[in-house]
Amino acid sequence: MSPKDFSVLEPRRRRPPWGVLALVMLSGLAMMRNGVDVELGPPQPAAAEAPDASMIGAPPPMSTGVEPLPHAPASRIRIPSIRVAAPIMDVGLDPAGWIEAPPPQDANLAGWYQNGIAPGQRGTAVVVGHVDNAAGPAVFYGLGSLEKGQHIEVERYDGRVAVFEIYGIEVYSKNNFPGVQVYSDTGEPELRVITCGGGYSRAQGYEGNVVVYARMIGST
Helix, strand or coil, rough: CCCCCCCEEECCCCCCCCCCCCHHHEEEEECCCCCCCCCCCCCCHHHHHHCCCCCCCCCCCCCCCCCCCCCCCCEEEEEECCEEEEEEEEEECCCCEEEECHHHHHCCCEECCCCCCCCCCEEEEEEEEEECCCCCCCCCCHHHCCCCCCEEEEECCCCEEEEEEEEEEEEEEEEHHCCHHHHCCCCCCCEEEEEEEEECCCEEEEEEEEEEEEEEEEEE
16 A cells, blocks of 8 residues: 555546545545554544534535635645644646645645645635654644644635634544545535544554544635
C-alpha cells in the first residue's frame, strides 16, 4: 500500500464530473505509519465532539449571512489550536483516476483537490494531509484533538482568508466511510479536513479517517 494513495468505496467504473458530488467516491486517505514508534498514536476525536446529526448535510437553521467567495486556489492552512501552519499544494488524480495525497516525505504539507470546490466558495471544500510518516508526526497529527467552536483559516491565492468554525469531529472506518454524508453540499461554504485515524496495524495501516466538519463564518 503506498502512503500517497487514496482508497475508494468501490472500484472505479466511470469518472463522474468533478465537484462536490464526485467526492462521494472518496473514502479518505489510505496512509500507513511506516514504522513510526509513537506510543499512544495520534489523538482520536472525543465522543462529545461528534457533529450533531441535524447539521450534517443540512443547511443551517438560519442563514449565516456570510457571503461566499469566488473560486481561488488555496495556498495555506492555519489551525491555531493545534499549531498547524502549513502550505497547501494542489493535488490531482493518479493514473487510476483517484485523488492523490501530498508527498509523504514532506511532513508539513496539506493538499487540496484543485478541480473541486475552493475553500470559501459555496459548497464543500476538502483539504487532506498525512497524520504521520516514517520520521514521525505529520501536519494533521493533532486533528483528532480539535473541539467544536475552534477555528480553521485557509489562505487563498487571491489574497483572501476564509475563516471556518468547527462544528464536529468524527472518525469513520475506511471500509464504511459515509462519503455522501461527509461531502454533501449544504448550500453554504463548508470545509472538511481529513487525515488517517482509528486503530492501526503494521499490516493494514490505519483503519479509519478523522474528519473535521467546519462552516465558514467570515473572511478577511
